[in-house]
Amino acid sequence: MTLSIRNIIPIIKAQFVGTNEIAIIDSVSIDSRSLQNSDSTLFFAIVGPNHDGHLYIAELIENGVLNFVVNYIPKEFDGKANFLIVENTLDALQTFAAVYRSNFDFPIIGITGSNGKTIIKEWLNFLLSPDYNIIRSPKSYNSQVGVPLSVLGINEKHNLGIFEAGISLKNEMEHLQRIIQPTIGILSNIGSAHDEGFHDVGEKIKEKLKLFTSVEVLIMNKNKTIEAFLNPKINTFSWSSDDGKADVFIIAKETSDKTELKITYKKLCFTITIPFNDQASIENAIHCLMVLLYFNYNQEVIQERMLLLFPVEMRLKVKNGSNNTTIIDDSYSSDFQSLKIALDFLESQKQYKKKTLILSDIFQSGLVLEELYSKVSQLIVSNKIHRVIAIGETISSFKNKFPNCLAFDSTQKFIDAIDTISFENETILIKGARHFHFEEIVATLEEKTHETVLEINLNAISHNLNFFKSKLKPETKLMVMVKAFGYGNGGFEVAKLLSHHKVDYLGVAFADEGISLKNAGIDLPIMVLNPENTSFSAIIQHQLEPEIYSIKGLNAFLKIAESKKLQHFPIHIKLDTGMHRLGFEEETIDELITKLKGTKLVEVKSILSHLATSDDMKFVDFTLSQIKLFEKLSSKLMEELQINPIRHILNTSGISNFPQAQYDMVRLGIGLYGISNDDDEQKSLQNVGTLKSIISQIRTIDEGESVGYGRRFMAAKTTKVATIPIGYADGISRHWGNGVGYVVIKNKKAPILGSVCMDMLMVDITEIDCKEGSEVIIFGENPTVNFMAKQLGTIPYEIMTSISQRVKRVFYRE
Structure with a gap:
């Protein structure tokens, strides 16, 4: 893509304010953090519920970006760059992509559905790339922003496009259709993903079908429910395994780890083999097969290429x-x-x-x-x-x-x-x-390391962060807690992502956690919430910010600050408003004020307290009394000391239950990791951590035989037993054994037999078709950490933070 600003102005109906209307643009960006931004980048300042691209214009200009599409020009930058002013920057991006797409006249395959879009896209790319120069959506770029960015990658040498379109709300698909303008449509599986955005499945089907309003053909699994919503003018090319009226009739026969598909199409009848036997992969492969048939590939080529399909790693x-x-x-x-x-x-x-x-x-x-x-x-x-x-x-x-x-x-x-x-x-x-x-x-x-891993979904962390940010006033700052190794999920990696999202503060419990983050290059302000007096020198050395919660602690810090000749070193004053754990009580406030009035060694950066029962609305009166006392004590400090620090009292559940007490900042903790004590809120959060292992060994025992220490499981019948290499040394509670808990193998529950050992546990797989090396889910979507906590009579925090450091963490982004 090489266009001048002059070319782009009429496309997006922009008002131009700048110095160089003939500036050349060769790339588009919406990410201010990308190092690929340059003087030939056109930056769209997208405004969303939790972000505003206009806030990063100063940083971008400093880094050499000179061309912007904006809703308004921040006053201080007028005359410093080229600005294209539009009513809505997202609409402008989509319009620009739609007009750009119209410049190319070659087949475009548009894919939508609830599941399988990315896999179908990647498999089609593999199957067709020997014969076409293909442009396709990178990764899962299928959103209102991802689709236009994908389409803007087209160039004159491409002769086939494959783009996926994902929606979560009504009235979104018409925008994506306008951008992709598919000539060939594929409707993949319709499942429960994003159901919350639609009144019913019918509304979701109608919305997805909007992608295909102008296609020459729609490839789909013949389905009466979908056909009821389909415009009869749309030409379909259908397949089925049970409806003989479909254009292509397919009979699937599973073998050990492959599937034979018997294809009947017009006068052709032939068999192909695919290297999968799960239903989702079979359906995805059939959609790809349909494209090959539509493109008139001969059966020998189809047989050869379909056999070579492979698992798609989307992360x-x-x-x-x-x-x-x-x-x-x-x-x-x-x-x-x-x-x-x-x-x-x-x-x-x-x-x-x-x-x-x-x-x-x-x-x-x-x-x-x-x-x-x-x-x-x-x-x-x-x-x-x-x-x-x-x-x-x-x-x-x-x-x-x-x-x-x-x-x-x-x-x-x-x-x-x-x-x-x-x-x-x-x-x-x-x-x-x-x-x-x-x-x-x-x-x-x-x-x-050993074969047990905790997989951390960085997309889910970003989603959960944005969910809670959406509850905040625009001016409210956000501290995120990354103590206890990021609640067991990993400290540095989570902190790095939060830094990328530009949160205001990180919170750790002890100095060594903060030092590790600073040494790893994290440059966000870091508050140490439980500093020990012996750690004050290290806190100062590494530019951490201590919470001070007692006169004794204040005196100790002031002594070290004086010896190091510090001036206005940031500290955070903790007030006890009823938690009775740490903090200055009301009767010590006057002494605190006297101490702080007499020194310039420190500066009160924030005043905070902690709610004891924000998650339990039975104690709403107690929580309100804490907030009232916090207001009283913090106001007294501010008036007496003539200061205007950041005030904060809300934790994760407080953000949701007591929004009136946001003050200047809130502290997000376990909610970031996808855990809520509110069932409705839990539905809006995404699972972050999935603990996985494998089957080490399988054996069959007879009636009367036992499993594990103390013979706590005695077989009442012939039982197939699998051994999993994870135990209480990895953080699995022994109380989770003896039939209380289970793992998931091949989407089926496998009850834990006998006691959990230090390094292993054993499960019943009598009714499960699996083998040694098969994947085992310890927790994640099922069972959830919340479910495990309830069964064990504890809280999710304990489950998550118990996972041993010897368990490998793998971080991924979809």
Whole structure:
């Protein structure tokens, strides 16, 4: 894309205010944090319920961005850049993408549905790429913002497009249809995802069908419910396994780990094999098969390519590597658009300043090779990559374009040489096309730990953060608690994401937690809520901010501050309003005021207290009395000391239940991690952590035989038993054993047999078709942490924070 500002003004009906109407634009951005923004970027200042892109214009101008689409021009920047003023920046972005799309006349496949969109897209890309130069949505860019950004990636060399469209509310799809303008439609599975945005399933079906108003054909599973809402003018190409009136009739026959599909289409009757046997994969594969049939591929090509379908990894994963390295695993795709996304993710999650990129040949860019690798070089330079390892014959021939580059013709040649290459104290992005088998590189560089992992969904953390931000007044600041290793979810990685989201403060319990974050490069203000007097020197050294909750603690801190000749060092005053744990009580306020009046060593940055029963509305009067006392005591401090600090008293449940007491800041804790004590609120939160393991061994025992220590389980019949490598040393309560708890294998409950051991537990899999190595879910969507806590008579905090450090954490983004 290369356009001038002058070309864009009439498209989005903008008023131009600036100095250079002929400035050239070659990229579009909505992310102020991207290092790829430049003087040829057009930044759309999108305004949403929890963010406003106008707030980052100063930072962007400082970093060299000169062109903006805005709702208004902030006064201080008038004359400093080119501004295109519109009524609504999101509408302008969508209109720009729609007009840009209209410049291209080739087939566009539009995919929607509740499930399977991304998998169908990726499989179609694999199946059709030998014959087409394809532009497709990167990752899951299927939203009101993601779709226009995807479409703006089209160039003159592409001759087929594949875009997915996702909606969660009524009246969203018409915008995406206008942008994608699909000529071929695919309606995937209709499930329960985003049901809350629609009155009923009929309304959701009607909304999704709006994507196909102008297609030449709609590919779908023949279904009477959907057909009832379908415009009869739309031409369908249908398949079915039970309705002989469908255009294609398919009979599926499962084998051990494959499925044979017998296809009857017109006068053709043939069989193909796909390497899956779960129902979702079979349906997704059939939708891809239908496209091949519609494109008139012969059955030999269909048989050959469908057999080669593969599991699609839709997530960018963050893993611990050997020698103090962090690995970002994106080892299954290599195209220009997804490289840009992966580099942004690298920047948002880097733990070390040194950044290495391991990159394979790049495919389907639509660009000639010289231009492609020149653009890749620009991306690498703008993202400040310290070292590039290029793998592949094509990319190796352009190695001189990359800084500090090592080049290898193949993955195996790199692995053979890996011991001669130093990897330490760096963040490594591993990104390669599937047939390069970069998963072997990940396995080589990854830290070796046991097979139990806690997977942390960074998208879910972002969702939950935005959910609670939506409850706040625009001026209310936000502190997020990352104490106790991020409630068991990981400290640095969560803190890095929160830094990316520009929260105002982080909260930790003890100084060593804050020091670790500072040493890892977190530059947000960090409050230490339970500082010990012995840690004050370290707190000062690492520029942490202590909570002071007693005269004794204040005196100790002032003594050290005086010895270090400090001036106005930030501290936070904790008041006890009824929790009776830590804090200045009402009778000590006068002494506190006297002490603070007599010193310039410290500055009161905030005054806070803690609610004891904000989650239990039976005690609403007590909570209101706490808020009243906080108002009284904090106001007295402010008046006597002539200060205007940040005040904060609300925790997670307080944010929801007592919005009138937001004051200047709130503290978000367990809600960030997807836990609420309110059933309705819980429905709006997303699960963050999923604890997984595998089956180590399977055995069958006879009636009367026992399992585990103390023979606490005695078989009443022949029983199939699986051993799972996770136990109470990993954080699984022994009370969860003996039939109280269960794990999930193949979507079925497997009750725990006998006692939970230190490193293992055993489960009943008599009714489950599984094998050694099969995945096991300990908690996540089912069972939930809330459910486990209720069964064990405890709270979710204890479940989450009990997960041992020896359990590997894997962070990912969809």
